[in-house]
Amino acid sequence: MDVLLLLLALMVALPSLSVVESRKSPVLNSFQYCAVSCRAYGASLIDFGGVGDGTTLxxxxxxxxxxxxxxxxSNGGSQLYVPPGKWLTGSFNLTSHFTLFLHKDAVILASQDENDWxxxxxxxSYGRGRDAQGGRFSSLIFGTNLTDxxxxxxxxxxxxxxxxWWQKFHNGELKYTRPYLIEIMYSTDVQISNLILVNSPSWNVHPVYSSNVIVQGITILAPVHSPNTDGINPDSCTNTRIEDCYIVSGDDCVAVKSGWDEYGIAYGMPTKQLVIRRLTCISPTSAVIALGSEMSGGIQDVRAEDIVAINTESGVRIKTAVGRGGYVKDIYVRRMTMKTMKWAFWMTGNYGSHAxxxxxxNALPVIQNINYRDMVAENVTIAATLEGLSNxxxxxxxxxxxxxxxxKKAKKVPWTCTDVAGISSGVTPVPCDQLQDQGPEKIGACTFPEYPLPIDDVEVQTCTYYKNF
Structure with missing residues (x-):
């Protein structure tokens, strides 16, 4: 826990608050925070009768x-302040040109009554729910067709x-797919930042069919054996930036997706122009960064750097299968540190889960131009398993x-390679023959684009909240 607190202190710059003490709780006058957009109007949840006792819905x-x-x-936008307290709620929908702000002692507590979802x-692009055929429960915080x-x-x-929810999943009692904590659909100009997300029923953060998305300074905590508690899943999104996040999860810390089999192929919306940087991940049964398995709309131009993995199954994993179609190409990863891993690298064309x-x-995936460079790993069981498809x-x-x-108890053969082709240089232990050694003079052979993506040009500004409701 000391390590977590240190990481949080380093990663997140907290806003400056101005309060007046009352007998019950702090009464807010104003505060400043950082965001990509500022608002003209503000109100507190208690202005609308909110009760933060943990039991009132x-x-x-x-x-x-x-x-x-x-x-x-359309008149300067608005912001809703969630003050200290435990605010029990079911799913609710956001609006455009809007900011939802949580005080450090505010907890939005998800209802456990299915009727509230x-x-x-x-x-x-999926054709069905992930947990069950048909529909899915709306996420705790949900938005669709939003701007800003x-x-x-x-x-x-x-x-x-x-x-x-995890018990219902394990017992086969779910009629619909479990809710996520945050899902934003068909939207543009989205910022999700400086929050702690705990014990999600399933995925934590799911931007889908969206563009210009920033996920920043998020801490995600879930038991490492909780089912499908993925951290951040950009799905059929363009121009996305994920940075300065700490994730402990029962599934992939970041899972890049774009639709499932024939549904994803027909929808045809790739994830592209994705930046992932300064991420720390703990996930003993899954990957730091997974590409797929639902990648039928395509994944292209992913840039990940300055990543730390601790006690995690694999560093970078590509998951696909016959029937997926689509592509994973132009992937660039550098400056990654891995400690206590089963695999450093894992690619498979035999991930056979289908909708x-x-x-x-005959829908075969295309996997090409995958670049990994400048990495160190220790206490690794298998250096890499790279399994392409024969056709x-x-x-x-x-x-x-x-x-x-x-x-000490590593596999005798550290590299397994089938139906793959490429090059290597300056790699220890020596890779398989399919990755032809270019010699020490080619140590910088693997590229990493130095030009910025458009999302890198988006900057936050200092905003002020004040009540004028």
Whole structure:
């Protein structure tokens, strides 16, 4: 826990608060925080009758407040302040030109009553829910067709109270797919920052069919054996930046996706122009960064750097299968540190989970131009397992300046390579023959683009909250 607190202190710059003490709780006058957009109007949840006692349901309060504040969307925008307290709620919907801000002692507590979670249609690029056929429960914080939305705080908390949902999943009692903590769909200009997310029923942060997305300074905590508690899953998104996040999870810390089998192929919306930097991950059963397995709309131009993995199954994993179609190409990873891993690198074309039996067996994925460089790893069981497809080999793999220190009980053969092709330089232990050694003079053979993506040009500004409701 001391390490976590230190990381949080280093990663997150907290806003400056100005309060007046009352007998019950601090009464806010004003405060400043950082966001990509500032707002002209502000109100507190208690202005609409919110009760933060952990037992009173506030779903209607949240929705009434947001619906009221939506009138200012074309007149400077609005912000809703969630003060200290435990605010029990079911799913609620955001609006455009809007900021939701959580005080550091505010907890948005997810209801455990299924009746508080509307059922919505499955994603068109998936064709079905992830847990069950048909619909899915709306996320705790949900938004669709939005422009300019900010979800932030000074490390306030979203608590998904996921244990009940995990038990239902394990017992086969789910009629619909479990809710996520945050899902933003069909939207542009999205910021999710400076929050603590704990015990999500399933995925934590899911931007989908969206563009210009920033996820920054997020701490995600879930039991390492909780099912499918992925950290951050950009899905069919363009121009996304994920940075300065700390994730402990029962599944992949970042899972890059773009639709499932024939549904993802038909929808045809790739994830591209994705930046991942300064990420710390602990996930003993999954990957730091997973590309797929639902990648049927394509994944292209992913840049990850300055990553730390601790006690995690794999560093970078590409998951695909016959029937996926799509592509994973132009992937660049550098400056990664891995400690206590099963695999450093893992690629497989045999990840056979399918939406249904209607997938096209001739829809073969294309995996090419995968670059890993400047990495160190220690206490690793298997350096790499790289398994392409015989009728669709993975090509253009480049690994350079990588040192992997094997564990005492490591596998006798550290590299396994089938149906792959590429090059290597300055890699220890020596890779398989399919990654042709270019010699020490080619230590910088694997590229990493130095030109910025558009999302890198988006800057935060200092905003001021004050009540004028």
């Amino acid at each position: 506030n779903t209607n309060v949240f929705q009434t407040a947001i619906d009221h504040l939506s009138q200012y969307s 509307p059922v919505i249609d499955p994603l068109p 939305v900010v979800i932030t705080g000074d490390n306030g908390t979203l608590d998904g109270q996921g244990e009940l 249904d039996n209607n997938f096209d067996p 669709a080999p993975f090509t253009g793999i480049c690994i350079s300046n990588v040192t992997i220190e094997l564990a």
